[in-house]
Amino acid sequence: MDQSRRDFLKVASLVLGGLALWGCRRNKNFSPAPKASSDISLWKFEIKQAMRRNIPLGDLVPIKIPGPLPKFPKEINRFGMAIDLDICNGCGECILACVLENNISRVNDCEAQKGRFMHWIEMREGVPVMCSHCGDAPCEKVCPTGAAVASPDGMSAMIYPRCIGSRYCGANCPSKTRKFNYTDARAEGLSAKFNPEVPLRNRGVMEKCSLCVQRLQNDRLLAKTLGKEWRGMGVQSACAMACPKKAIVFGNWLDSESPLSQAVRGRGIYTLKSIQGLDPSVVYLVGRA
Amino acid sequence: MKGTLLLCFLGCFGIALIAADLFFSTGDVIASKNKTIAFSHELHGANIGLDCTHCHTGARLGYKAHFPSKQDCLDCHRLPLTDSAGIPKLDSALQVAKAMPWQTESRVPAHVIFHHGVHAKANISCETCHGSIAEIDRGKRASVKMGECLACHRGEKGFAPAATDCARCHR
Numbered sequence: 473m474d475q476s477r478r479d480f481l482k483v484a485s486l487v488l489g490g491l492a493l494w495g496c497r498r499n500k501n502f503s504p505a506p507k508a509s510s511d512i513s514l515w516k517f518e519i520k521q522a523m524r525r526n527i528p529l530g531d532l533v534p535i536k537i538p539g540p541l542p543k544f545p546k547e548i549n550r551f552g553m554a555i556d557l558d559i560c561n562g563c564g565e566c567i568l569a570c571v572l573e574n575n576i577s578r579v580n581d582c583e584a585q586k587g588r589f590m591h592w593i594e595m596r597e598g599v600p601v602m603c604s605h606c607g608d609a610p611c612e613k614v615c616p617t618g619a620a621v622a623s624p625d626g627m628s629a630m631i632y633p634r635c636i637g638s639r640y641c642g643a644n645c646p647s648k649t650r651k652f653n654y655t656d657a658r659a660e661g662l663s664a665k666f667n668p669e670v671p672l673r674n675r676g677v678m679e680k681c682s683l684c685v686q687r688l689q690n691d692r693l694l695a696k697t698l699g700k701e702w703r704g705m706g707v708q709s710a711c712a713m714a715c716p717k718k719a720i721v722f723g724n725w726l727d728s729e730s731p732l733s734q735a736v737r738g739r740g741i742y743t744l745k746s747i748q749g750l751d752p753s754v755v756y757l758v759g760r761a
Numbered sequence: 762m763k764g765t766l767l768l769c770f771l772g773c774f775g776i777a778l779i780a781a782d783l784f785f786s787t788g789d790v791i792a793s794k795n796k797t798i799a800f801s802h803e804l805h806g807a808n809i810g811l812d813c814t815h816c817h818t819g820a821r822l823g824y825k826a827h828f829p830s831k832q833d834c835l836d837c838h839r840l841p842l843t844d845s846a847g848i849p850k851l852d853s854a855l856q857v858a859k860a861m862p863w864q865t866e867s868r869v870p871a872h873v874i875f876h877h878g879v880h881a882k883a884n885i886s887c888e889t890c891h892g893s894i895a896e897i898d899r900g901k902r903a904s905v906k907m908g909e910c911l912a913c914h915r916g917e918k919g920f921a922p923a924a925t926d927c928a929r930c931h932r
Contacts, residue, residue: 621927629928632872670932671871686932689874690824697822697878 510664512568518578519567522589529596532557532742538725538753541607543622549704550607550626550725551683552753553712554736555600559719562598567591569714570602572666573684577657577673590651592681593711599756600711600720603628603649603681604743607751611641611650620678625692625704626725626753627683637676646746650680683753684709684722703727725753802894813887820887822878828863831855868904872931885920889913 541550570576576590583589593602609628612620619634620641642650656675657663663672669686673679687707695702704724712722723732739757805811813820816833820826838855841848869875888894891903910930916922924930 618927623928624926625928627928629931631927631931633931634927682932685928686874689929689932692929693824693874693876693879697876697882699882 508658508661508664510666512572514578515571516568518584518589519564519571519591521584522567522587522591523564523595525587527594527596529599529601529744531745532756532758533745533748535741535743535748535752535755537736537741538607538751538755540726541622541624541626541751543607544624547624547626548726549624549702550753551688551704551707551723552605552626552725552732552755553683553709553723554721554732554739554741554755554757556719556721556735556739556757557599557742558758559717560598560600560715561717562595562600563716564595565714565716566600566711566720567593567595569710570681573670573710574682575663575665575667575670575672576679577653577663579657580655580660580662583654588651588654590653590657590679592649592651592679594649601647601649601744602711602754603645603683604647604747604750604752604754605681605683606747607753608749610644610646610750614640614644616640623685625688627685627688629685630679630682632671632673632677632679635677637678639678641678646750647744650678653677653679681754703730705730802897806894814881820877821881824874824876824878825867826877828861828865831858831860831862834858834862868902874930874932883920883923885913 538550538552541547570593571591574592576592579589593600595601605626605628607626609620609622612622612628615621616638617634617636619631619636621629621631623629637652639652642648642652653673653675655662658672658674665672667686669690684707687709688704691704691707692702705727707722709720709722712718712720721732721735723730723735725732727733736755736757738761740759740761742756742758743752805816806813814826816829817826818829834855838851841852890905891897892901911925912918913920914923914925
């Protein structure tokens with residue numbers, strides 16, 4: 473078999489090129505993903521792990537009752553929550569309910585060691601802290617793609633497919649309640665679809681408390697189909713439903729009959745000091761006003 | 762010669778890899794056209810004048826428009842309706858049909874909500890998105906891009922303007 477140097481180099485470079493391409497392949501089909509488990513005890517264990525962290529809460533400062541949003545002056549709904557710290561004992565049931573409602577994935581050991589859990593509710597000194605859905609949200613101002621956007625219903629919404637993972641919003645959030653998907657939870661078998669209504673998030677996407685937007689959307693669409701005015705009466709977030717002491721109250725700030733407006737009547741309304749000027753929708757109740 | 766063989770081998774391998782990727786990749790959207798009985802929308806809709814919601818229950822008030830079960834077909838087809846020559850063929854097809862003859866998966870991605878009831882309430886006909894009966898019989902399935910949703914929601918397609926806020930339709 474005679475082969476010229478030219479032919480040999482040709483074949484050799486082709487083979488090398490082929491091998492290089494083979495090395496760059498997507499190998500998801502060849503290293504099978506670990507079997508995803510939907511065993512709730514795994515999430516319960518992770519929540520316990522997360523609650524052992526010592527995250528400082530900072531000071532709570534009194535604020536005025538949230539009113540209509542300056543961005544949407546004509547809207548008749550502004551949803552929010554009040555967490556009664558006189559009743560709350562920091563049991564963490566709300567975190568589990570939130571995880572199961574919103575299909576929040578677990579993190580791998582490396583992330584867990586760094587204390588970077590995906591839970592939308594965090595216990596800081598025994599106080600549940602989640603996104604406050606600020607009326608004047610600093611996260612929305614820095615999002616380069618408009619994935620973090622204000623909703624006319626008072627939520628600070630997150631449109632996952634728009635998110636390119638710049639993490640500017642997380643950096644600009646004073647309360648540090650935004651969570652970034654550092655790991656591909658689906659590929660590592662760390663996520664489960666407990667609730668078919670909520671999509672799973674991909675790697676490289678920021679997420680946070682959505683104020684159970686899926687429940688509000690479902691209720692709104694039903695009301696609109698039946699031709700009724702929608703004030704969100706009867707809708708509750710997963711954490712408010714799960715709280716064994718009923719310390720979390722969900723409702724409409726602009727509806728004087730909503731359970732939220734009833735619950736805050738005559739109470740001291742507080743928020744984290746870091747976001748006191750940002751018109752938060754999720755507040756804490758302490759003592760009498 | 763040796764080089765050509767190697768090249769062929771690598772080429773086949775590459776094609777196999779791409780095929781494997783296509784075959785094993787699973788998204789939120791699965792389109793399946795798994796019909797066991799050839800169903801004519803023209804015959805039922807245009808000729809007899811049945812409303813779409815008669816079989817696709819839920820389209821008027823619900824979130825999803827559902828597909829009929831075999832029992833729903835048999836509600837009318839238990840006894841022969843005409844003297845047509847195709848009746849025995851239909852009867853034998855109905856006998857072997859599964860309890861749920863049509864299995865379809867929604868094409869709407871998981872992060873989008875589309876409520877049929879709200880759109881029916883706004884007097885938007887099924888044809889606006891799903892196409893005419895003839896098109897549906899030819900196998901067309903509604904495939905709407907976000908731009909088309911938005912054009913209609915902005916009031917550019919002759920219907921009243923609707924919400925264009927992201928969180929109204931995305932979750």
